[in-house]
Amino acid sequence: MSSLHFASRNQKEILRDPLSLVFGFGLPIVLLFLFSIMQKNLPYGLFQIEHLAPGIIVFGFSFLTLFSGMLLGKDRGSSFLMRLFASPLSAKDYIIGYLLPMLPIALLQIIVCLVAASLLGLPFNSNSLLAIIVLLLISILFISFGLLFGTLFTDKQVGGIFALFVNVTAFLSGIWFSLDLIGGTFKTICYLLPFAHAVDAAKAAFAGNIHDIWGSLFVVIGYTVVIMGIAIVIFRKRMRS
Numbered sequence: 637m638s639s640l641h642f643a644s645r646n647q648k649e650i651l652r653d654p655l656s657l658v659f660g661f662g663l664p665i666v667l668l669f670l671f672s673i674m675q676k677n678l679p680y681g682l683f684q685i686e687h688l689a690p691g692i693i694v695f696g697f698s699f700l701t702l703f704s705g706m707l708l709g710k711d712r713g714s715s716f717l718m719r720l721f722a723s724p725l726s727a728k729d730y731i732i733g734y735l736l737p738m739l740p741i742a743l744l745q746i747i748v749c750l751v752a753a754s755l756l757g758l759p760f761n762s763n764s765l766l767a768i769i770v771l772l773l774i775s776i777l778f779i780s781f782g783l784l785f786g787t788l789f790t791d792k793q794v795g796g797i798f799a800l801f802v803n804v805t806a807f808l809s810g811i812w813f814s815l816d817l818i819g820g821t822f823k824t825i826c827y828l829l830p831f832a833h834a835v836d837a838a839k840a841a842f843a844g845n846i847h848d849i850w851g852s853l854f855v856v857i858g859y860t861v862v863i864m865g866i867a868i869v870i871f872r873k874r875m876r877s
Contacts, residue, residue, distance in 0.1 A: 639725060642733030649707055650737060660699035661745060664692050665752045671812075672756045689753035690767070690838035691811035694831070696745050697775045698802045700738050701782035705794035708734050708786025712874070727872035731864065734786075735779055742775035743768075758842075767841035770849060774834045777856050780863040787870045809835045830859040 650657070668689065675683040725733070746768055754760050781801065785794045806812070809831035815823045826832040833852040840848035 639729040639733040640736070642725065642730065643736035646707060646734055647737035647740075650703060650741070656699075656703065657741070660696065660703070660741075661748050663699075664696035664745070664749050667695070668692050668749065668752050668756060685753055685756050685758045686842060687839060689749065689756075689758050690771075690842050691809065691835045692753075693746055693749045693771055694774060694809065694834050694838055695802075695806060695811050696749060697742065697778040698798070698805045700742055700745075700775060700778045701785065701801055702794070702798045703741070704734055704738050704779050704782030705785035705789075705798070706782075706791040708783055709789055709791035709794045712786065713790050727868050727875055731783055731868050731871060734783055735776070738779045738782075739772065739775070742772060742779070745775075746771050763842055763844040766844070766846075767838060770837055770841040770853060773853065773860075774838065774856055777830055777834065777860040777863070780860050780867065784863050784867040784870070787867050787874065804829075805831050808832065811835060830856050 668685075671683040671688055671692075672685060675685075675688075750758070750760065750764060750768075782794075785797055785801075789797060808826045808829055810826065815826050815832060833855040837849050837852035837856060840846075840852065
């Protein structure tokens with residue numbers, strides 16, 4: 637079995653739970669419309685669509701963490717993965733097999749949110765195409781977190797950790813408000829984590845500020861490489877044990 641065949645199997649497993657997928661797609665759209673309605677009643681531009689949409693899309697990627705983590709955690713708790721360990725696949729091949737089927741879901745999330753945001757006034761132009769590429773790179777960060785959680789914990793434990801993770805993503809990334817409004821130590825802590833950088837990169841891509849993308853995107857990519865590497869190392873130890 638190759639990693640591509642393994643990825644195909646994992647994609648089928650994900651599609652067996654359409655309710656979770658609908659929730660993962662639907663909640664970001666509901667939030668987009670909800671905060672856009674709130675903006676109409678505010679005297680200042682706190683939830684302008686060009687700032688809100690990138691953050692909401694990044695927030696939606698937290699469901700990729702849930703999907704990938706629960707799938708891997710569930711397989712670890714069954715005999716299926718133990719039987720697969722007899723195959724010539726390496727730990728990296730397994731992780732890639734869990735990663736690949738998440739990317740089409742991420743792309744679909746982006747497109748659905750962009751369509752909803754365009755209905756609320758977000759222009760679709762060449763900057764949007766750049767934003768799609770940047771957002772896909774950002775989505776791998778969230779998938780990596782899910783693979784790390786799934787390597788360490790069972791599917792039920794991943795569900796509990798997701799509740800904490802989604803709150804960290806929401807409140808420490810500047811999705812709902814500018815971090816400059818609080819500043820100080822809180823802002824410093826936020827920028828020690830990758831989530832605020834992910835939102836900044838997405839906003840810069842939508843605005844067409846190419847030079848402002850790279851600094852934030854490099855931080856996101858750096859975190860992704862480290863987290864993915866840790867997941868592979870731990871997975872390899874699980875295989876040997």
